[in-house]
């Protein structure tokens with residue numbers, strides 16, 4: 001059994017850190033893991049995807065469209081760009097962050113976040129929109145959107161125990177943000193948990 | 202530059218924060234993972250695994266030049282250098298890096314050099330000679346190829362360097378093997394007395410996987426060096442002929458040694474045979490498992506010399522062979538020769554038969570396709586979404602330089618389409634994208650000034666501008682500058698100096714006074730170097746001083762001779778991390794008319810248009826203030 005997660009983000013949003021926390025949590029849980037991503041400064045503010053595969057035995061650094069169990073989108077446009085990675089039974093967890101790329105900003109300056117949300121829901125009905133920025137800001141750390149999304153993912157997928165996620169966060173993140181990151185994780189978990197059952201029924 | 206004191210902040214996003222040296226943050230961390238006990242299983246990125254391999258192989262000298270996807274080996278080791286008795290420093294370029302490593306290895310020290318594929322081209326001269334001289338301590342040349350390509354100018358297949366340099370070349374498939382192969386490379390290198398090429402691709406170097414750690418060895422230092430001109434002086438042609446014979450005799454032993462190291466493997470059984478290596482092995486294994494194929498997978502770890510014996514021992518009984526490899530049909534061609542020589546005829550499918558593409562990286566669907574299989578869930582088609590190419594960062598000093606150059610060209614009455622801007626390798630190449638849209642060429646390290654010179658010599662009658670970064674100038678640009686000044690061409694050369702090798706993740710340059718490891722350096726002043734070359738004009742300007750930049754570009758652009766402008770300002774991203782951002786800007790929605798001027802002029806990624814108004818993404822603004830210049834309604838305000 002392999003669980004495939006695609007993380008779509010804008011470079012600098014913490015998508016790679018999120019992938020790394022998942023990798024830590026997997027190894028702490030005694031599972032095999034592979035993540036694949038393209039690194040390098042040039043990716044900053046560009047489109048970034050991370051492939052994460054967790055299971056008893058995994059091989060490949062990436063997977064193909066139609067294979068993802070979960071799409072974790074840290075930004076709406078990037079989520080739309082990568083929605084085809086989901087398999088038919090897959091679920092999209094998408095932060096309501098809206099950062100239109102340059103061309104979209106210039107050509108369609110009247111586009112809004114709501115339109116983007118509408119579009120992604122149309123493209124995939126099994127989409128859960130997470131008010132990630134609001135939740136992160138409530139905790140005083142606007143950069144913790146990735147951790148809110150980690151919580152939402154774990155609420156829906158139940159891949160890891162809280163304990164392992166917490167240990168992984170402690171290993172990967174710098175100490176000064178560990179506590180706020182764990183809180184953000186719990187916030188995201190609770191938010192998604194609350195709407196999960198009604199939603200997936 | 203006082204970057205060092207806080208150098209830990211200079212990590213790229215790629216770097217794993219948990220690898221930071223704890224004492225610098227003065228906080229409690231879990232035990233340092235790179236130095237964890239043997240038997241520990243850790244998630245490590247391929248390059249981190251290689252860094253651990255360096256310790257397990259007892260390597261003492263590690264040199265290299267930053268280049269994606271190879272940089273994290275040295276970056277990771279540097280984080281631990283205080284606890285390790287090893288030398289691990291960036292070099293001025295790959296060729297120097299390799300020569301330093303060769304010098305160490307001929308004295309018996311274990312050494313390694315790291316580089317991206319084009320870096321090996323730069324280092325190829327010493328590499329080929331080193332094959333004739335041989336080494337005493339293990340010497341590993343780590344080179345990372347980039348099928349895709351994701352971050353490299355060409356889809357170079359460095360496996361051919363094994364053949365060209367007549368050196369053993371091995372290629373791992375996973376982070377675990379990446380680590381283990383460093384140890385194997387050193388063993389092989391010492392057994393043969395030859396440098397060994399350790400070659401990876403992006404999907405090995407930048408993949409995180411679970412890795413089981415082994416024993417750390419004491420680093421092996423030099424043991425002295427005795428004079429032996431026959432071996433080390435390549436001026437003697439008889440000696441060279443003898444050394445060539447020696448080299449060939451060494452190569453003949455590689456396959457036998459590699460068998461002991463278990464580099465090649467047979468996985469599974471069947472009449473359908475798949476020969477593969479590197480990252481491609483993973484797509485093959487997953488497909489075989491998922492579709493329950495009965496296939497015999499021949500995984501090659503040794504790519505040069507081609508493992509003839511292993512192939513012949515394991516290929517009999519194959520009905521057909523599929524070769525799954527990235528980049529060139531390297532295995533395919535060698536396999537055909539081996540089978541032909543053995544009088545075997547087995548149909549071979551691969552790139553030359555068009556079963557697999559010859560460009561781009563592989564994935565599972567390509568392997569499925571080559572096997573005539575269909576993906577279970579047909580994927581839906583992607584939704585057409587506007588591209589998001591990587592822009593210059595918010596507050597990037599290069600944005601000032603290029604916008605000022607644009608302005609100066611127009612003010613002087615030239616068209617932007619008639620003044621070629623010949624670029625070089627570095628972040629500033631991102632100025633090729635809209636809306637800055639200034640770069641005309643970007644080729645190879647240091648090529649800007651020399652190519653611009655060629656353009657002028659060929660008779661180009663409008664001004665030509667060359668743009669080169671500080672680290673690129675140190676790396677290979679100085680020679681081009683010498684050439685241009687010496688031959689008296691007319692060029693405007695802009696040195697964009699942000700004080701750091703930014704694009705690959707903020708590594709040190711020769712201008713630093715302390716390296717990442719705390720080594721006290723003698724800083725080499727860029728200004729003094731340029732002065733020594735004696736260009737016809739030299740001006741040093743703070744890049745944030747937009748008006749001054751416009752003025753000097755206007756003054757210089759059509760003046761005769763080589764005019765150098767050093768446009769200097771620290772990398773905005775690094776500054777923000779080192780010192781924090783003091784002021785940020787915001788858009789007053791009452792005043793904003795939605796004219797888009799701020800965005801279409803600067804292309805700053807902190808500015809987005811939403812609902813017909815501009816918005817500055819607060820935490821992304823680095824406070825450079827450039828956008829305020831272009832708002833006709835004064836709607837962009839500094840925040841308190």
Ligand code: SF4
Pocket residue numbers: 595596786803805806807808817821822823824825826827828829
């Ligand atoms: S001041 Fe303007 S141009 Fe500079 S970083 Fe902030 S938003 Fe971008």
Ligand code: SF4
Pocket residue numbers: 788792793794795796797798799800814815831832833834835836837
């Ligand atoms: S330039 Fe000024 S008025 Fe025009 S969109 Fe930008 S902030 Fe608004």
